[in-house]
Amino acid sequence: MPAVPEAIAVHAGVLRSDALVLADCAERLRDIEARLEAEGAAPAWLRETVNAHIAACLTASADLAEAATRLDVYADRTRR
Template sequence: MNRLAAHGDALDADARAMAAHADRLRALAARLRAQDAAPDWLFAGLHDHITACVVASDELAEAAARIRALAAAPARGRRE
């Protein structure tokens, strides 16, 4: 595997990690709501963090796909 493909794999792993963070934050928000255990303002912050994780995950996945496509393209003066 060349370095570009490896970098694409690392970005893809980061994308999955960010998606997992969003899932954990969603679960936390649901538990807090069900137990009426947090002030309302906290949920706005949780929502913002969930959104940031989802956006980051999408952008990292897109970058990974583009880097993998570049890695699969014939090398033209590119070092491996």
């Protein structure tokens, strides 16, 4: 089955959108972490867990953004 550039580009767009959602999630978690820190009442394990989730969101966001870029390049090549 031949690669269809338009379909590939659509998949890239979905990945890019998902990357943005994950980046937004990391921002919301940063806000939560800042409030936990400011209140000083949260146990260390909770702050560590929130920070681990921030890192996971950022890593996944970067991975999806890279995959979207690679799919865009692939879509462009299949158009030639």
